[in-house]
Amino acid sequence: MKFRKIALIAAGCAVVAGGTLAIAATPSDVISARQANFKVMGKAMKGSFDEIKQPAASLEVLKTNANAIAGAAVKVAAGFPQGTGPEAGVKTTALPAIWEKPQEFHADADKLVKAAQAYQLAAASGNLDAAKGALMQVGGTCKGCHEDFRSRDN
Ligand code: HEC
Numbered sequence: 001m002k003f004r005k006i007a008l009i010a011a012g013c014a015v016v017a018g019g020t021l022a023i024a025a026t027p028s029d030v031i032s033a034r035q036a037n038f039k040v041m042g043k044a045m046k047g048s049f050d051e052i053k054q055p056a057a058s059l060e061v062l063k064t065n066a067n068a069i070a071g072a073a074v075k076v077a078a079g080f081p082q083g084t085g086p087e088a089g090v091k092t093t094a095l096p097a098i099w100e101k102p103q104e105f106h107a108d109a110d111k112l113v114k115a116a117q118a119y120q121l122a123a124a125s126g127n128l129d130a131a132k133g134a135l136m137q138v139g140g141t142c143k144g145c146h147e148d149f150r151s152r153d154n
Contacts, residue, residue, distance in 0.1 A: 027088035034079030035092075037072050044068040045142070048135050062131050063123040069138060070116040077109040093151045101148075108145040115141045 044065040051061045080098050098105045115138045122134035 027084045028090045030079065030081060030084045031088065031090050031092050031094075034076070034084075037075050037079060040072045041069050041142070044072075045135075045139065052132050052135065057128060059123055059126060059128060059131060062128075062135070063120070066116065066120040066123045066131075066135075070113070070120045073109075073113045073116040076112060077106055080105070095149050095151055098149050105145070105149055108141065108149070112138070112141040112145065 048062055048065045048069075051057050051065070080094065082099060084092070085094055085096055085099055086092060115134070119131065119134040119138050122130040125131075
């Protein structure tokens with residue numbers, strides 16, 4: 001009985017939180033959220049590269065970073081709804097090309113997701129060389145998208 005009451009309260013909170021998010025997601029909120037998501041990936045890439053420089057690189061550390069990248073990668077594509085480009089008047093390095101060439105942009109986001117998942121698998125497989133190779137592939141997908149869809153000057 002007591003458990004049921006707690007579950008109901010928790011469900012109620014989830015509805016309220018979800019509703020608030022939907023209403024209050026201003027362009028500025030969306031931009032901050034996607035930048036925070038990219039920072040997670042940036043940190044995990046740095047963590048990965050720092051680790052492979054170690055004489056005895058830990059696959060566990062690579063796996064943790066790969067999981068963080070893969071978890072963030074699936075959120076990238078949805079972070080760019082219409083109206084969240086430079087016209088939003090918020091500091092962003094997202095280029096208008098994202099909304100002019102949405103198919104290319106989404107294809108780049110898909111490449112990242114696939115590369116991140118391959119990195120996860122390689123790190124979990126226990127083969128350090130495979131994990132390093134997969135990490136390089138991930139880095140290539142970051143760079144590929146940034147070249148076309150992110151301005152260099154902040
Ligand atoms: C599909 C395209 C795409 C891919 C793939 C991509 N990025 Fe980005 N990234 C962007 C765009 C666009 C921005 C600019 C976001 C903004 O300022 O609103 C950005 C911004 C960033 C930022 C700066 C965030 C901030 O604080 O302003 C970092 C760090 C970053 N990306 C890291 C990465 C890493 C690491 C990867 C690969 C693991 C990656 N990105 C893959 C498009 C991409």
